[in-house]
Each structure stands twice: as C-alpha cells, then as structure tokens.
Amino acid sequence: MVNTYEETEVAVEKRFVPKPLDINADIAWAKINKDILRSLERPRPIFWVIFIASFALFLVGVSCEVYQYQTGLGVANLNNPQVWGLYIATFIWWIGMGHSGTLLSALLHIMHADWRKPIYRYSEAMTTFTLLTAALFVLVHLGRIWQFYYVVAYPNERWTWPNFQSPLVWDATAIGTYLTSSLLFLYIGMIPDLAICRDNAIGIRKKLYTFMSLGWMGTDRQWANFRVTYLTLACFLMPLAVSVHSIVSTDFAASQQPGYHITSFPPYFVAGAIYSGLAVIITLFIVLRYTFRFEEYMTMPILEKLAKLTFAAGMVWTYLNLIEYATTWYGNDMYAKQALIYRATGPFAPEWWMMNFLGSVLPFALTFKRVRASIPVMLFMSIFINFGMWLERWMIISPTLAHGIYPWTWDDDQWPSFVQWGIVAGSFGWFNMLFMLYCKIFPSVSMYEVKEMLHERRFFKSTNVATARDPAINPDLAVEGGLAS
Amino acid sequence: MSITNLLNNWSFYRQKRPYQGQYDLNRQYSEYKWAMALDLDICTGCNACTTACYAENNLPVVGKKRFNQGHVMHWIRIERYWDENMGEFPEQGASFLPMMCQQCEEAPCETVCPVGATSHTNDGLNSQNYHRCVGSRYCSVNCPYKVRYFNFWNYPSTAWPAPLPDQLNPDVTVRTKGIMEKCTFCVQRLNEAKSRARTEYRLVRDGEVVPACVQACPTSAITFGNIVDPKSKVAMMWKNQQVDLYKDMQEKDNSVRGYRILEDLRPFPSVMYLERVRDMEA
Amino acid sequence: MSKSHMLALFSDFDQASEAIRDLKSSNFEGFKLDDVTLKSPIEHPEIEELLGKRPVYVRIFTFFGALFVPLLGFLFVASSQATFLLQPKGGKPVIPLPPNFVLTYEFFILGGVYMTVLGFFISAKLPMKRNKLYNARVSEDQIGILIKAEDAIMPAIKDLFTRHNPLEIMGGDN
Numbered sequence: 001m002v003n004t005y006e007e008t009e010v011a012v013e014k015r016f017v018p019k020p021l022d023i024n025a026d027i028a029w030a031k032i033n034k035d036i037l038r039s040l041e042r043p044r045p046i047f048w049v050i051f052i053a054s055f056a057l058f059l060v061g062v063s064c065e066v067y068q069y070q071t072g073l074g075v076a077n078l079n080n081p082q083v084w085g086l087y088i089a090t091f092i093w094w095i096g097m098g099h100s101g102t103l104l105s106a107l108l109h110i111m112h113a114d115w116r117k118p119i120y121r122y123s124e125a126m127t128t129f130t131l132l133t134a135a136l137f138v139l140v141h142l143g144r145i146w147q148f149y150y151v152v153a154y155p156n157e158r159w160t161w162p163n164f165q166s167p168l169v170w171d172a173t174a175i176g177t178y179l180t181s182s183l184l185f186l187y188i189g190m191i192p193d194l195a196i197c198r199d200n201a202i203g204i205r206k207k208l209y210t211f212m213s214l215g216w217m218g219t220d221r222q223w224a225n226f227r228v229t230y231l232t233l234a235c236f237l238m239p240l241a242v243s244v245h246s247i248v249s250t251d252f253a254a255s256q257q258p259g260y261h262i263t264s265f266p267p268y269f270v271a272g273a274i275y276s277g278l279a280v281i282i283t284l285f286i287v288l289r290y291t292f293r294f295e296e297y298m299t300m301p302i303l304e305k306l307a308k309l310t311f312a313a314g315m316v317w318t319y320l321n322l323i324e325y326a327t328t329w330y331g332n333d334m335y336a337k338q339a340l341i342y343r344a345t346g347p348f349a350p351e352w353w354m355m356n357f358l359g360s361v362l363p364f365a366l367t368f369k370r371v372r373a374s375i376p377v378m379l380f381m382s383i384f385i386n387f388g389m390w391l392e393r394w395m396i397i398s399p400t401l402a403h404g405i406y407p408w409t410w411d412d413d414q415w416p417s418f419v420q421w422g423i424v425a426g427s428f429g430w431f432n433m434l435f436m437l438y439c440k441i442f443p444s445v446s447m448y449e450v451k452e453m454l455h456e457r458r459f460f461k462s463t464n465v466a467t468a469r470d471p472a473i474n475p476d477l478a479v480e481g482g483l484a485s
Numbered sequence: 486m487s488i489t490n491l492l493n494n495w496s497f498y499r500q501k502r503p504y505q506g507q508y509d510l511n512r513q514y515s516e517y518k519w520a521m522a523l524d525l526d527i528c529t530g531c532n533a534c535t536t537a538c539y540a541e542n543n544l545p546v547v548g549k550k551r552f553n554q555g556h557v558m559h560w561i562r563i564e565r566y567w568d569e570n571m572g573e574f575p576e577q578g579a580s581f582l583p584m585m586c587q588q589c590e591e592a593p594c595e596t597v598c599p600v601g602a603t604s605h606t607n608d609g610l611n612s613q614n615y616h617r618c619v620g621s622r623y624c625s626v627n628c629p630y631k632v633r634y635f636n637f638w639n640y641p642s643t644a645w646p647a648p649l650p651d652q653l654n655p656d657v658t659v660r661t662k663g664i665m666e667k668c669t670f671c672v673q674r675l676n677e678a679k680s681r682a683r684t685e686y687r688l689v690r691d692g693e694v695v696p697a698c699v700q701a702c703p704t705s706a707i708t709f710g711n712i713v714d715p716k717s718k719v720a721m722m723w724k725n726q727q728v729d730l731y732k733d734m735q736e737k738d739n740s741v742r743g744y745r746i747l748e749d750l751r752p753f754p755s756v757m758y759l760e761r762v763r764d765m766e767a
Numbered sequence: 768m769s770k771s772h773m774l775a776l777f778s779d780f781d782q783a784s785e786a787i788r789d790l791k792s793s794n795f796e797g798f799k800l801d802d803v804t805l806k807s808p809i810e811h812p813e814i815e816e817l818l819g820k821r822p823v824y825v826r827i828f829t830f831f832g833a834l835f836v837p838l839l840g841f842l843f844v845a846s847s848q849a850t851f852l853l854q855p856k857g858g859k860p861v862i863p864l865p866p867n868f869v870l871t872y873e874f875f876i877l878g879g880v881y882m883t884v885l886g887f888f889i890s891a892k893l894p895m896k897r898n899k900l901y902n903a904r905v906s907e908d909q910i911g912i913l914i915k916a917e918d919a920i921m922p923a924i925k926d927l928f929t930r931h932n933p934l935e936i937m938g939g940d941n
Contacts, residue, residue: 144618144663160617165856166598168621491849500860500861
C-alpha cells in the first residue's frame with residue numbers, strides 16, 4: 001500500500017515525538033555568542049579577591065614545599081613505614097577528578113547525548129588542570145625532586161633508562177598521554193569557539209585568538225574534517241581515561257602490601273574517579289552558573305541529569321567498595337583481613353566510617369527530586385561527596401601502610417604535619433588559579449555546540465529530518481542514492 | 486643494532502630468575518651467591534650487630550625524638566617479641582630476631598623502582614644505587630620486611646658534628662636526604678675480597694670475608710658465606726636444614742629448624758633463620 | 768579568463784541549501800561544484816552532503832599512527848631494557864612482557880591521538896590564512912556560500928543567489 005505524502009508525514013511526525021530540550025530552543029544565536037563572550041570580559045572585583053586568595057593559598061603550599069625541599073621529607077612527618085601519607089592520597093584524588101571531564105565528554109559525544117554540550121568545555125578544562133595539580137604531587141612526594149627527570153625515558157650518554165617494570169613509570173606514561181591527549185581534545189574542540197572569540201576581540205587578545213584559531217573559517221571542508229577528528233579523538237580518549245586510572249591503581253594492586261594487593265582495584269579506582277569527578281563537575285556547574293549567569297545554558301534539567309549520573313556512579317563505587325571488603329573477608333588471607341579490620345576498628349576508624357557514610361549513604365539523598373532540584377543542597381552534596389572520596393584515598397594509603405605484613409613495623413600514631421596539610425591546601429589554590437584564568441581567557445561553555453543543539457531541534461521542527469531524508473518522498477535524494485545517515 | 490641485539494639474545498632476555506643452577510662454580514651465571522644463616526636459638530639480643538653496622542656503614546644516630554618519629558636508620562635491627570603468658574617473670578618471654586635486608590632473589594622492591602636504582606647484582610645481592618635514587622619510596626612500600634630506610638633528613642650535615650666525621654668509614658659513602666638505603670651485606674668488604682681473590686687467581690675462601698654484624702656477633706649466631714661453594718659453612722647449614730634457595734614452601738623433616746621469613750610471598754630470601762617455629766598460627 | 772570569489776550570506780539555512788541545490792542543477796560553463804564552499808557557524812552534514820563527498824584524510828593518519836607508534840613503542844621499550852642491562856630486577860626477565868604490553872597500549876593511544884590531530888591539521892589545511900571574503904557573522908548565526916568562478920559567469924551566479932533572499936553578497940563584482 002502506497003501512502004500519500006501527507007500520510008507519511010503524519011506517520012513520521014508521530015514516530016518522532018520530540019523529547020523536551022534541556023535548554024530553551026528559542027535563544028537567538030547572536031545572544032549565545034553575546035552571553036558567553038560576556039564571561040570573558042573584565043571581571044568583577046570579587047574575581048580578583050578570590051584569585052588573590054587562591055594565589056595566597058598557593059604560596060602557602062609553595063613555602064611548605066620550599067621548607068620540605070631544604071630540610072628533607074622528615075618535616076612532613078612521614079616515616080617508615082608510612083612513607084606516602086597525604087601526598088599520594090591527594091594525588092590519586094586529583095587525578096581521579098580529572099577522569100570525569102574527558103571521559104564524560106567523550107562518552108556522551110559518542111552516544112550523541114545532547115545535554116553534554118553546554119557543560120563539557122569546562123569539564124575538560126577541569127580535567128586538564130586537575131591533572132596538572134596531580135602532577136605537582138608526583139613531584140612533591142619525591143625525596144629528590146631535583147632529579148625527577150630520571151623517571152622520564154630520555155636518551156643519554158650513560159644508556160640509563162627508567163625501569164619500565166615499575167607501575168610508577170606506567171603511571172608517568174599514562175598520565176603524560178592523558179594530559180597531552182585531553183589537552184589536544186580540549187583544544188581541537190575549542191577551535192571553532194576561538195574563531196568566534198577572534199571575530200569579536202580586539203588588541204592583544206585578538207592576536208592570541210587569531211593565532212590559536214589557526215584561521216578557522218567554518219568551511220564545509222574544515223567542518224567535515226573536524227567532525228571526523230573529534231569523533232576519533234573521543235573514541236581514543238574513552239579507553240585512555242579508563243586505562244589511566246586502572247594504571248594508577250596498579251601502583252597499589254601490583255604491590256605486595258596487604259590492603260593494596262587487591263584484584264578489584266582497577267575498576268574500583270575508575271568508578272571512584274568518575275564518581276568524584278562528577279561531583280566536582282556539579283560544584284563547578286553551580287559556581288559557573290552563578291558567577292557568569294549561565295542560567296540559560298546550564299539549566300536545571302542538565303543538573304538533574306548530572307545528579308542522576310552521580311548517583312549511578314556512586315552506586316557502582318559502593319558496590320565495588322563492598323565487594324572489596326567482601327572478597328577480603330571471605331578470601332581469608334590473614335594479612336589482608338587484618339588490614340581491613342584495622343581500618344574499621346583502628347585509629348583511623350572515624351575517618352573510615354565517615355568515608356563510607358559520605359560515599360555510600362549520602363548519595364541516596366540524590367534519589368529525591370527535591371534534592372536534585374535545589375542548587376544549595378546540590379552544592380553541599382557535591383562538596384561532601386568529594387570530601388568523602390578524598391577520605392577514601394587517604395584510607396587506602398595511610399592505614400594500609402601503617403599495618404603491613406610485618407608486625408614489628410606497625411605504626412599507629414603518624415599524623416600528617418602542617419607541611420603536608422599546607423601543600424594539600426596549596427594544590428587547591430593552584431587549581432583555582434588555573435581554572436579562574438581559563439574561564440576568563442577561554443569560553444567555558446561551547447558556543448557552537450549549544451547552537452548545534454538548538455539547530456537540530458529547529459531543523460527537526462521545520463523540515464522534519466526523517467521526511468526529508470526518506471528517498472521515497474524526496475525524489476532528488478533517490479537519484480543520489482539517499483543520504484548517508 | 487638494537488633489534489638485532491633483541492633477536493639474537495631474546496631467550497637470554499626472557500630468562501626468569503632464580504632458575505635451578507643459576508649460581509654454580511662453573512660460572513654459568515655467577516660463582517658467588519652470598520647468603521646467611523642466623524641461629525635464633527643462639528642469639529642473645531645483645532645489639533652488637535647493630536652497633537657494628539652503625540660503625541661500618543656510616544649510619545647516622547638519629548636521637549630519641551626522631552626515633553619516636555620513625556626516622557631511625559638501623560640497617561639491622563633487633564626485634565623483641567614477648568610471650569604473653571609468662572606469669573611471674575615476663576622478661577623470660579623475650580625472643581629476639583635480628584632483621585636486615587633479606588637480599589631476596591625475587592625482590593619485590595626491585596621491580597617497582599621507577600628509575601632502576603635498585604637491582605640484582607651477579608653475586609645475588611640486592612643493590613641500591615644511591616646516585617640513581619629519586620626517593621619515590623615505592624620500594625619501601627613493597628618490601629614485606631620493611632627493611633628499607635629512607636633519609637628523611639639531611640644527616641651528613643647534622644649527624645656528625647665536627648670531630649666525628651673523622652671516624653667515618655672511608656670505604657662507604659654517607660647518604661644525603663631523600664634517598665633510600667638498606668643493608669648491603671657490607672658490599673664494600675665483599676668487593677674488596679673478590680678483587681683480592683681475583684688478583685690471586687682463586688675464589689674467595691670461606692670465612693675470608695664477613696659483614697660487620699657477623700664479625701661482631703659474640704655468640705656467632707650469624708653465619709655468612711658463599712652458598713655456591715658446597716664446602717662452605719653456610720652452604721652446609723642450608724643443606725642440613727633442607728632449605729633450598731630456588732624453592733619456596735618446602736616440605737621439611739620435623740627435626741630441622743631452618744626457615745626463611747615470609748617464604749609464602751615467594752621473594753626467595755637469602756637469609757635462613759634457625760628456630761623451631763612453635764606457634765603455627767602466626 | 769580570470770577567476771574571482773563571491774560570498775553570499777544567508778540567515779535562513781533552508782534558503783542556503785536551496786541555493787546550493789540550484790547551483791548543482793544549473794550548468795554554468797566551467798563551473799564545478801568543488802568550487803563551492805560553505806561557511807557556517809556549526810556543522811551542517813545535511814548541506815555538506817548536497818555538495819558531494821569531500822575527501823577527509825584524517826582516518827588514514829589515525830590508522831597509521833595507531834598501528835606503527837605502538838610497534839615502535841614496544842621496540843623502544845624492549846631495546847632500552849636490553850641496553851640498560853644493569854641487572855635483572857626482582858627475578859623477572861629483563862624484557863618482561865606484561866609491563867611492556869601496558870606501555871604499548873599507552874603508545875597506541877598516544878600514536879592514535881597525535882596522528883589524528885596531525886591528520887586534522889593536514890587534511891583541513893590548518894593553520895591557514897583567512898581569505899578576504901570572510902564575514903564575522905558566519906561565526907555567529909549566518910551561513911555563507913563562497914563561490915570561485917570565472918568572471919564571465921559571475922553575474923548569473925549572483926542572480927541565482929539573489930533569488931534566494933541573501934542578506935548580503937560580497938565580492939565578485941570586478
């Protein structure tokens with residue numbers, strides 16, 4: 001039976017009931033440019049206040065590091081056997097946060113999830129800066145920071161190389177790959193927006209944007225290449241992000257220390273990374289939405305989706321956490337079991353139980369619509385979830401080292417000194433500084449992709465993609481062999 | 486070139502160690518393998534070995550405060566354990582265990598060092614290259630015995646005030662802050678003995694060289710030697726106690742006392758302890 | 768017979784695609800569809816398809832990057848392990864395979880990503896100099912059609928564009 005044109009049209013319309021869009025479909029495109037470019041303009045005084053506060057915090061960290069550099073790691077109150085302390089714990093925490101930005105962006109791009117578009121840019125920038133912050137801790141924890149380059153594989157006249165068997169070298173390779181790749185991913189995705197900035201900027205900024213946008217004109221050849229490149233990069237970055245934190249977890253899983261030597265660590269670390277990363281994306285979402293008045297782009301439906309995703313990631317993390325305890329308990333390995341009991345009942349017990357509460361119980365609040373719809377509550381939730389995840393990393397590092405295989409070396413009473421706390425605080429200042437500078441130099445919301453988001457909807461409404469692409473209806477296309485979908 | 490090198494020597498590069506017969510006098514791999522036997526039934530816990538080690542290896546004395554902080558540098562330590570139910574005379578329940586680097590054949594610390602500062606020498610020692618060490622402390626994390634000591638402070642500038650540097654052993658370097666160190670089996674003595682023997686076209690004789698701790702032990706609880714030489718005292722002790730360097734979790738007769746600590750982790754330590762293991766649960 | 772450029776700006780995307788469809792069905796002398804360039808604020812797969820398939824070479828770079836960089840990486844790691852024959856470590860072989868596979872995997876990603884980006888720059892001819900016929904509004908909300916054609920047929924093309932209500936037509940006059 002052959003349908004008439006109108007009948008088909010109605011059928012197609014019925015089949016393709018449009019979902020509600022996450023942002024208002026009627027925003028003028030020029031307004032998008034204007035709104036987002038406004039965030040690059042001269043900041044309010046409060047920006048400088050926060051920036052200087054962050055810088056001061058960073059200086060606190062720097063002075064602690066200088067003191068430690070001069071005196072030795074003893075001032076950090078690290079000891080044998082507690083040799084890592086907060087440095088490695090905070091390192092894992094920062095690097096874990098960096099996973100959600102790129103992973104989320106790449107995954108949702110591959111899955112064509114529209115709601116990624118207004119939030120992916122700042123998430124990727126967050127990834128880059130958290131990685132840079134994490135890299136600081138790799139340096140800070142070294143005993144001889146001035147010889148860190150021994151870890152890098154560079155040719156030299158003595159034919160010495162790093163030890164490629166060491167998980168730390170895998171770490172360095174993986175983090176180096178991840179940092180440069182996610183930086184490239186961020187940059188490539190930003191080129192069309194840099195062109196917009198270039199078209200609107202004056203003075204020295206014009207030069208910067210002209211240089212960085214590489215003469216982008218939005219021609220169809222450029223767009224076609226861009227599309228392929230961006231998708232390919234996303235396909236590479238997703239497995240990369242998973243591999244990076246798995247490799248970080250092998251620092252522990254590949255060692256013999258009971259409490260580290262756990263097979264489920266790689267997925268556990270990845271889940272924890274995504275979880276804390278989503279929480280920090282929510283925190284920054286709320287901060288940017290408020291500071292730059294991005295209410296029209298960072299809308300509540302998107303926040304709600306993020307909250308749901310956070311809950312899902314939290315449940316994955318909870319499951320893997322519990323399964324770690326369960327396998328340790330039923331595996332009945334003497335050393336591992338003791339380490340677990342020590343964590344739950346020893347001197348670190350308050351932190352350990354708090355970590356479990358914040359990581360596993362608190363996210364259940366996200367099942368309530370009223371929680372997800374309230375911005376102050378979400379801000380509170382995201383910060384406390386991240387605090388819980390920081391505790392988790394600390395609870396992996398310190399109690400485990402304190403209670404190893406060899407009973408004579410058990411050591412309960414190590415507490416991080418002010419040097420460690422100062423450097424941890426300094427890392428926040430460093431991250432804040434970088435992120436604030438980024439938000440003032442580069443657009444933190446993707447302009448062209450928000451337009452794409454609107455365009456898809458508008459195009460759908462006006463011409464109806466499905467009808468236009470049906471060769472039975474559109475004879476032009478039948479000759480061409482139809483449009484590739 | 487490298488690829489040719491890889492192809493030609495592939496089986497050598499893929500060789501796992503220790504393999505049966507890796508150390509033998511025909512010098513397939515090495516004619517030396519230093520090993521120790523430590524009789525806990527003879528040890529009185531007098532700490533002479535520790536003192537000798539401090540003198541020989543230029544170990545800094547850290548003082549009470551830093552000891553409590555956990556920054557002590559004793560390469561060989563006397564561990565005291567107390568039996569709980571000794572009633573009227575609790576001090577009778579003390580038992581001692583001198584613990585130093587076990588020079589494992591499959592040392593967990595070696596694989597994890599990011600810069601390759603610690604590796605295995607031909608004569609079966611677990612070497613530590615101070616110049617290469619960057620101080621990531623991963624080796625210490627992965628050492629099941631926790632016998633690696635990190636220089637948390639800059640000891641050369643503080644531990645030996647003015648006249649004291651004169652008493653330092655010139656054969657051994659002092660270590661700066663930020664690097665890892667550990668028992669070397671007094672490698673400076675071993676190397677000297679080896680080169681002296683080489684100039685005389687012979688192998689090092691049994692008893693010709695001993696580490697400082699062995700030398701100082703008043704009860705001769707520690708025996709040291711080249712386990713490759715079947716006539717050496719240490720080799721005979723290992724054989725009598727049915728402890729085989731290349732094996733783990735060995736089945737032994739009830740009459741022997743020899744065991745290696747944490748053998749079930751398969752690090753293949755080079756130090757055998759002699760003591761009837763009584764508490765089978767621990 | 769000199770060639771010149773003309774840029775027509777449209778705010779209505781349907782009009783722009785209609786204009787391209789007309790250009791396609793017209794048969795001006797010496798005019799090829801390859802001389803039509805679309806300039807748009809966002810990607811328009813639906814209009815690009817009207818313009819015919821334009822070659823994208825990025826994937827070739829990706830393929831070779833993802834194939835050869837890991838191979839080279841493995842050889843690099845293995846041969847440096849062989850030359851750095853200080854001593855064996857931890858009883859493991861001098862060239863242990865599991866760690867080297869981990870590193871090879873990272874090299875695979877590294878090669879894939881870097882060569883993709885390189886391929887993007889080469890295939891999209893970036894960085895390039897912007898030609899004069901560029902309007903900042905293209906990056907905002909308008910779509911531009913850039914034509915390179917013989918001077919002789921320029922007026923005809925201009926007529927064609929005018930039929931589709933362009934906002935502005937730049938260049939092509941002389």
